[in-house]
Structure formats: structure tokens, C-alpha cells
Amino acid sequence: MKLIIIGLIVIAAAIIACIPGGLGWWDEVLHFLRGGLPVAAIFLGLAAVFFGIKDIKKKLAGKKPAEKKPVTK
Numbered sequence: 523m524k525l526i527i528i529g530l531i532v533i534a535a536a537i538i539a540c541i542p543g544g545l546g547w548w549d550e551v552l553h554f555l556r557g558g559l560p561v562a563a564i565f566l567g568l569a570a571v572f573f574g575i576k577d578i579k580k581k582l583a584g585k586k587p588a589e590k591k592p593v594t595k
Contacts, residue, residue: 538544540551 539547542548
């Protein structure tokens with residue numbers, strides 16, 4: 523319950539900081555988003571490529587024929 527209240531307080535403080543009547547940080551927030559969005563897109567793209575490679579490897583591993591082991595007596 524404490525975490526919900528703290529979360530709501532933090533959200534309210536962020537909204538108040540961005541509105542013109544509050545602290546008026548909207549321009550700074552936009553600058554941050556403009557600078558951070560390409561970096562976030564690069565990381566998300568890299569993650570997608572790595573997960574795609576992992577998926578392809580998993581599919582290829584399932585299609586390999588089972589190797590026959592020599593019978594030992």
C-alpha cells in the first residue's frame with residue numbers, strides 16, 4: 523500500500539513539474555526525450571536482433587537429425 527501511495531505522489535510531482543503553472547520544465551523534458559529516444563531505439567533494436575538470432579538458433583537446433591552413438595558391448 524505504501525508503494526502505491528509513493529508512486530502516486532511521484533507521478534503527481536512529475537506532472538506538476540511539467541505543467542506551465544508548476545515548475546515549467548516541459549521544454550527540458552522535450553529536450554531529454556529528443557536526446558534519449560534515438561538511444562532507446564538503438565538498444566531496443568539490438569535486443570530485437572539478439573532475440574531473433576537466438577530464435578533462429580533454437581529452430582535450427584531442433585531440426586538437426588539425432589546423431590547415432592556407437593553401440594558398445
